[in-house]
Amino acid sequence: MSVPDIILKLSNIESYYGPIMAIRGISLAVPRGKIVTLLGANGAGKTTVLKTISGIIDPQKGTIEFLGQPIQRMEADKIVRLGLSHVPEGREVFPFLSVRENLMMGAYPRRDRAAVTEDIERVYGYFPRLRERIDQAAGQLSGGEQQMLAIGRALMNRPTLLLLDEPSLGLSPILVKEIFSIIRRVNEEQGMSILLVEQNAKVALETADYGYVLETGRVVMNDTCERLMHSKDIQEFYLGAKEVGARAERRWKKKKTWR
Amino acid sequence: MSYFRAENLSLHFGGLKAVDAVSFAVEKGEILSIIGPNGAGKSSIFNLISRIYNPTSGRLHFEDQDITAAPAFEIAKLGIARTFQNIELFENATVLSNLLVGRHRHSTSQLWQELLFLPSVRATEKVHRRRVEQVIEFLDLAAYRDKLISGLPYGVRKVIELARALCSEPKLILLDEPSSGLNVEETDDMSFWIRDMKTELGVTVLMVEHDMTLVNRVSDRVIALNYGRVLAAGTPSEVQQHPDVVAAYLGA
Amino acid sequence: MRFMFKTDYEDDIRLFPHSGYLISYGSLLVLLVIAPFVLSSYLVSQLVFVCIYATVGVGLMILTGFTGQASLGHAAFLAIGAYTAAYLQQFNVPFPLYFVAAGLLTGIIGALVGFPALRLQGIYLVIATISFALIVEEILARWESVTNGNEGMRVKTIQLLGTAVPRDSPTFYFLCLGVLILTIVGTLNLLRSPTGRAFVAIRDSETAARSMGVNVSLYKVKSFAISAAITGFAGCLFAHKLSFISPEMFTLQLSIEFIIVILIGGAFSLHGAVLGAIFIVMIDPFLTYLKDDVPGMIAGMAAALGAGSERAAHIQSNVAAFASANGLKGAIYGVIIVLFVLFEPLGLYGRWLKIKLFFQLFPLYKRATFKRQKIYVKSERNR
């Protein structure tokens, strides 16, 4: 493998929620065709990073390059047209539109109708369950189906880069496995790059190629997933591996002062 | 007589049977978990108990009282509190005022007394405040006390919802996916809190959860649902080894 | 920037979190008290209208801002208050009695409006309240034995403790100011009590409010009743200030003005209601001042820049002609409202908070602090 072709590059990004600094200078890169994951506790700034990339929040400092083009402070709809799709946390499907209409909304920026029909079929191929509910209003779908629909909708844009925010949220163990195997398939079959935010560190590390660990708005660790999985800290804090009898100690430790 | 009972509970939407003749009982001081695939009807059962939906048929009993026809706000007054799968917090209010709403079932003041903010109102407000502070301490939320909900991360909101339910000093608490959006470490904390609720606060817990680690650690009993019907019931390990549960829910 | 160390739960309940508030509100009160003795009665009249509009604004804020129930029918509540006062006055009922009656009756009618409104949301509720206002207007015009129909009613000067309180006297101003202050204090008390929290809970999530034991129907009706009652009190004062009332004064346009009061002022805060009232009452006289003074100023400037006196006079007359063009005021007014909705959705109060924050943080402020965030709306909340 030669030097990886970087399609997304964040340099020194700072973002704010009102007066509060949510990200404090983050730099990261997503190579072409790879899955990169962001790990971190609640409030570490993972979701904010994704929102900053997709243009929902404007960063105050730093640059974001997508396919060599600066996209910081660009409007969200323009960024989508460049080939960058965002599946937000909590799914955000259009509740009153049917499954089909939701998918068509995903293809909204596109003009090539034949290819769109083809892609709809491809999405139904990934998520056969959606085909069964093609005319149902999205609001009536179960949580897992809504998550599938949200991912499917993003795929309809044929993105070069897919941002996934907590795809496993509220899903049953079997569905989590299913969703992640599909994510892997999408990545392999279409060569789509994916930036993944996930609380379920185990699945995320198994799925992704490279990982960044965020804490209070900073990158504290980054490495290949394989190496991360073997790191002591990651094992203890993100994978929940601990020696038997450590419970009392953990209880005491939960009052971390830096939290 | 069980502490809480659901008898032949059904909820039909047109032809769809979201909940289909489900019966179960919760004993006082017990932690009962409901597991099952998405769309199996777990949240619907919660919505039936808290009277957001009316059951198509069946009855609900709590402390020897038939609560099938009680209005939603009465359920809370009886001491049943809950959290929501998709989080229903008061977005444009601070954490503190969200938690104080949790105290609502304990408020006794009249409108005119509140307009004048009589000393009696002031005194009860301080009592409410002290209780809320105990919950904040219990769930380690001091850092967020004066923050607006709308800026907080998902996992924190999840905990605040739990806190709001606890503020009402419930006898029975319904937790809808308490660990969703929490990482391993935070889920760990959650498991301690749930156990403490049972042992220290004497709350009976009915919980819907996907994280089997958490289910195993805290539950006394588990029931598994699929397509609105009870698939299996028993101790956590019994249910998890049940072949139907493995096939429908856990995966090989 | 002041750091606060709370040592008692009382600290969270207090109306004035620290002495700074006491000083600033205290000095504001002093200014308001000396105002009628130093200002012209034209300006005092404006302040009276500000007080009346702000009172209505606080009432509407309780319903719309805090409970999340829209209303375009508040002109009708104002009318009910005004007519109750005018009607009872004919039978020599003393002012304090009919003042209270105006509020109570309006409150009861507000509760009655609240009941059918329980099943309505958003735009449907707006339409229902408009219909209510139209019905009231119709009744006022038809029920001639009580309301004197379209000829309207004259409202006599207030008699308080045996002395007359003319509508442009300082006493009348103090009366209106007092009612406003009592309304604000009462509302603040409500907001730090279970009822106020229940209102906010209903606004943000009815489902969650119910599950916390809030009787949503009861509190919505309460909110309607309180909001209407406050508006009824204001209506009584309004009738006295105008000394004449007729059905055509309480139109949809007035209801819209009240909505603008809380919109411009900033939803979700009582400060907003007061600032909005100041805006809506003062904008017209302010534009009048501009119309009168600006042409002269521009001509003066032109003269200073070397234009001949004839040329300056010409400029002055042209500017004056433009400034007094029919409908210009309406246009400026409209533009200001549109600008506010676009650039300052938090209203005047939001702007004020930002200015305050700027000075508190100075020189550590960041540009981001004042930047409007693109907000991420949860679509499931759209009902």
Next chain:
Amino acid sequence: MSISFKVLGLAVSALALTHLPAAAQTKVTNEGISPTEIVIGTHQDLSGPIKVWGVPVSNGMKMAVEEINAAGGINGRKLRLILEDNGYDPKKAVLASQKMVERDKIFAMIGPMGSPTVLAAQDILFDAGVLQLFPLTAAEFTFKFDPAKPQERLKFNNLLPYVESTRAAIKYMMETKNFKKPCLMHQDDEYGKNVLDGFNQQLAAMKVTPASITSYKRGASDFSAPVAKMKSDGCDLVVLGTVIRETIGAMGEAKKLGWNVTFLGATPTNVLEVPALGKEAVEGLYAASGFEIPYEDTARGKVKDWLVNYKKMFNTDANTQAIIGYNAVMTFAYYVNKAGKDLTGQKVLDSLESGDKFLDIFNSPPTKFSKTDHLANTVTQVQQIQNGRWVLVKDNLMF
């Protein structure tokens, strides 16, 4: 009622005057009068629901002011007109009046517009001793006054009241054309109420029972139902308490039904807009009227010049409303001139009450006030639309 009332009123107030000599002293301001200038104010609806009145009225007033000033002013004093928009909102009227009294220091308020606006604001003027002259509302409160309240003497009106003019016109029509079954259709507001009162009073005086009375809400645009009802009630004279659009609508509806009935409108229908917009539908409409409406091609002399000047100034044809506005200022100027060179407020009041007759250029009935009567006159004309123009049928009517 008018004559007897006036006699009685005269007797009562004469009595009151003799018995209360000290209390009856009216305070009249001298503000706004300087050696070179007299400041007058007005508030008009320039942006609200009746701006079709407010705008031409204020144009007429501006024109009168310019004319007077171009001719050197009144005894050397130029007029300065302060114009404020009240938007038909009483709150704005109150604030505008206070502003004009305090800031602009007006000497008199001339021709303010609208009933609720004038009523809400008038005390402010009286308390300050400012005259309120010729407001654009025919309501009684603008001229009837209580002799025990001396400040109320400051109000004068020259507009033909609806009650009196409607009575006079109905009387004339009934007597000369022998109608038996009169009907009324009126707007459901204060103006409509006045027409209704006039209608009822006159029929009662003539011992005729009305065939039917219907009303409509302001802004209504469909009159098929009330017109059909009046037809089935067998009306032979329809009295209209309507304004422009409703007049045209009602008459158009009758034409559509093929119902050939006589219509008589109250004074507000007697405007140029009715024949201009109604065309054939309003042919034959009779209307109560205060003065003749001039037309440019038939007008002569001063009136002709006036019409041409107005069009030149405002780029639009003059109408009744403009004449009313023009006359308001001209009437004021006439009495100020009579008050003499050494001008005070008291002298203007005395001049107004002196009984001097003011005659306008439009051949209207003379304006005249006395110490007890502050209404100019109730002399009514009846006009008819013939070939798209208002034509005088009969003048000098009383009831």
